[in-house]
Amino acid sequence: MKDWTGDNKSAYTCIGASNHSASVRETNDYYATDPKCVDDLLARESFSTNIWECACGEGHISKKLEEAGYNVFSTDLIDRGFGIPDVDFLKQEGNGDLDYDIITNPPYKYATEFVNKALSIIGNGHRVAMFLKLTFLEGKTRYDALFKPTPPPLHLCIYLPCVVLEERQV
Numbered sequence: 246m247k248d249w250t251g252d253n254k255s256a257y258t259c260i261g262a263s264n265h266s267a268s269v270r271e272t273n274d275y276y277a278t279d280p281k282c283v284d285d286l287l288a289r290e291s292f293s294t295n296i297w298e299c300a301c302g303e304g305h306i307s308k309k310l311e312e313a314g315y316n317v318f319s320t321d322l323i324d325r326g327f328g329i330p331d332v333d334f335l336k337q338e339g340n341g342d343l344d345y346d347i348i349t350n351p352p353y354k355y356a357t358e359f360v361n362k363a364l365s366i367i368g369n370g371h372r373v374a375m376f377l378k379l380t381f382l383e384g385k386t387r388y389d390a391l392f393k394p395t396p397p398p399l400h401l402c403i404y405l406p407c408v409v410l411e412e413r414q415v
Contacts, residue, residue, distance in 0.1 A: 278350040283309035297345040299334040303327050339366030350376035
């Protein structure tokens with residue numbers, strides 16, 4: 246017996262799953278990062294002076310990093326008026342000798358590829374920080390392809406926008 250109302254997309258629409266979304270996805274999976282997320286990350290983590298923002302979009306992350314004193318190399322496959330356009334991060338070469346940390350919000354549909362590429366090209370002692378949906382941690386395919394050979398860090402920074410709860414008198 247059906248005890249809820251809604252169609253077969255209802256359970257997935259709220260989490261924004263691309264194949265169940267009630268609305269059309271943004272072109273090239275572009276969703277800008279709230280600059281506050283960068284502030285929160287920098288309050289909890291430290292990075293080397295040089296940072297590559299390889300999916301820079303309109304520069305939301307890069308600008309905050311520059312304000313914090315970092316040297317930021319900003320690139321993107323798509324020209325959105327910021328950084329160096331037409332740079333395909335997934336085609337970059339390197340074998341663990343890149344003298345940069347990498348901080349980005351990759352297109353979610355290529356998130357696993359971005360993480361694998363970043364981990365394969367950074368040098369020893371350098372770090373990778375990706376702004377991703379929490380659902381990125383789920384799934385057997387991603388576990389086998391990414392987390393089994395390269396376990397995630399011991400801690401994760403999870404950003405939740407402020408939620409105001411209404412106080413009620415009983």
